Structures are given as C-alpha cells and as structure tokens.
Amino acid sequence: MKHLIDPTDLTVKEIDDIIELALDIIENKEKYSEACKGKKLATLFFEPSTRTRLSFEAAMMELGGNVLGFSSADSSSATKGESVGDTVKVVSCYADIIAMRHPKEGAPLFGSMVSDVPIINAGDGGHNHPTQTLTDLLTIKREKGRLNNFTIGLCGDLKFGRTVHSLIKALSRYEGIKFILISPKELKVPSYIITEVFEKNNIEYEEVTTMEEVMDRLDVIYMTRVQKERFFNEADYVRLKDTYILDASKLKNAKSDLSIMHPLPRVNEISTELDDDPRACYFRQALNGKFVRMALILSMLEVNV
Ligand code: NCD
Numbered sequence: 001m002k003h004l005i006d007p008t009d010l011t012v013k014e015i016d017d018i019i020e021l022a023l024d025i026i027e028n029k030e031k032y033s034e035a036c037k038g039k040k041l042a043t044l045f046f047e048p049s050t051r052t053r054l055s056f057e058a059a060m061m062e063l064g065g066n067v068l069g070f071s072s073a074d075s076s077s078a079t080k081g082e083s084v085g086d087t088v089k090v091v092s093c094y095a096d097i098i099a100m101r102h103p104k105e106g107a108p109l110f111g112s113m114v115s116d117v118p119i120i121n122a123g124d125g126g127h128n129h130p131t132q133t134l135t136d137l138l139t140i141k142r143e144k145g146r147l148n149n150f151t152i153g154l155c156g157d158l159k160f161g162r163t164v165h166s167l168i169k170a171l172s173r174y175e176g177i178k179f180i181l182i183s184p185k186e187l188k189v190p191s192y193i194i195t196e197v198f199e200k201n202n203i204e205y206e207e208v209t210t211m212e213e214v215m216d217r218l219d220v221i222y223m224t225r226v227q228k229e230r231f232f233n234e235a236d237y238v239r240l241k242d243t244y245i246l247d248a249s250k251l252k253n254a255k256s257d258l259s260i261m262h263p264l265p266r267v268n269e270i271s272t273e274l275d276d277d278p279r280a281c282y283f284r285q286a287l288n289g290k291f292v293r294m295a296l297i298l299s300m301l302e303v304n305v
Helices: 012-027 051-062 084-091 107-114 130-144 162-171 191-199 234-240 282-300
Strands: 040-045 066-070 097-102 119-124 150-155 177-182 205-208 220-223 259-261
Touching: 012 130, 012 282, 040 051, 040 084, 051 066, 051 097, 051 119, 051 130, 051 282, 084 097, 084 107, 097 107, 107 119, 119 130, 130 162, 130 220, 130 259, 130 282, 150 162, 162 177, 162 191, 259 282
Parallel strands: 040 066, 040 097, 097 119, 150 177, 150 220, 177 205, 220 259
Antiparallel strands: none
C-alpha cells in the first residue's frame, strides 16, 4: 500500500503519469464518472481549508464515489483528547482512502504508520503539501506545455510556506529548472532545502529580496501568502505581511508569456487588477487541483478506467 506524504514519495515517472491521467480526465470527463463507485474518501482536516478539502471532495464525487470527514479539529474527538493515531486507525475502518491536514509537521506520516488504507498528506504544518505540488505541476504543464527548461521565481514566505517546499523538491528533479528565491531575510527557505535539495543535486538557485530585480528573467512567478498562523509573534507578522504586492506596475519588464501562480488563499500579494490579465493563472490553478486529485485518487486506489 502506498501513501503520499512527501512529493518525493512519487517518482518523476509516477508524477508524469498522474499529470497525463489528469489531462485525459479533462478531455473525457464522462469516461471517469463511475470509476470510484462504492468507494469512500475521508477528509480529516485538523486545520482550515477551502480549496484542498473541497477539491478533494468534488474530485471523489466526480468519480462517482462518496465522501465523509470533518473540517476542523473542533468537530472531531481530537477535542476530547483522542490521538491522531487512534483517529486515523478508526477512520481507516470506514473509508478506502484518507486525505489529512494537520498543523503539526509529520502528523500524516505518523497516521500512515497505523492506517489500513492509503493516506494523502493534504498539508502538514510548514512542512509539505504534495497535492498542491501536483496541482502546480499540472498548471505549469497546461500553461507552458512543458515541465522543463524554465526559470521560476518563488516569492513571499519561503520559510513557512509548505507549498514552496514541496514544489521545490518536485521541480528540482526536472531538467533545466532555475530557481530564484525572493523573500525578506527573515522568511528565506529553510537551510535543509538549500543543502539537501539545491546543493546536493547541483541545482541553480539565487536568493534575492525584491521581485523587480529579477522580473524580466522569470517564466513563472509563484506568489505566496505570509503564513500568519505559523508566526510566534504578531508584530513580526504585521511587519512582514505586505512585503510583496504584485501589481501591473511591477510587471513592466515581465515576459509576455509569464505565468503568475498562487496556491491561494490570496491576502494582499496580488492586486485584483491583475485578475483579468491572461498571464494570471491562479484561478485556473485552483480548478486544476480538482482534476489532478481525481487522477491521484484513481492511481492510489489502483482503479483502471
Ligand atoms: C496553501 C496551504 O494550505 O498551504 N493553500 C492551499 O492549500 N491552496 C497555501 C496557504 O495557505 O497559504
């Protein structure tokens, strides 16, 4: 039985297969409408979510399956003191596959050790978010037509942003990707990403503090929200939250085929004036999340259509 905890739990070939399957689902939705008939997905969300949980649930429904679960720790027996291990063990008696989000790094990994069904990490603290990464890769594939040979700028909270950590790990296995890390010095990527991912694999990367100085070189800009819930003090959050606001004036020197991505939710990082710019793909990205999760559920349940 396979779980998805870290994006590198999937080989590049497995990721490419999931993306191909998602592309086929987009073209042939009817073909998959009964594929998971009789199967159940449980969503165990100990932390807030809109896109991830609802796209998982919509994905299972569009495959003809059913969903159950909870959307906050408050409405589960966690409030009575039940451990994550016991919760997962019990829910694995009720469902065929579990998507789980938790504020503690490692909680889904721990869950996978006691579960009788596959576990998908739907975000663990500031650590990983592999299904957002699959969403991002499908988006880049659809927007750019390829997953190699481009320069990506990752901008904002690179320290606590789990989407960034997972995306770097996954993209660093494709050819010719150059990473430009744009953050204030307080929110740089964790040092393990530098040593274990970039240096170990000889990947080109640069760290800068403004988006203006690199904008003309980017093929993709991946904006992120400053992760308020991971800060130890409010004053630091308030000081850093609006460091980067992408608007039309900042795009003056940008490439005409730049892709502007954001895992969402957006706070102030992208001005709404850009929403109608054809380069803004964050809402298409959110839609891709449903298709790629359909593909992931099919492949983890080993359903062939
Ligand atoms: C992200 C997350 O939960 O890490 N949201 C999402 O799943 N699309 C990004 C964020 O919350 O900033």
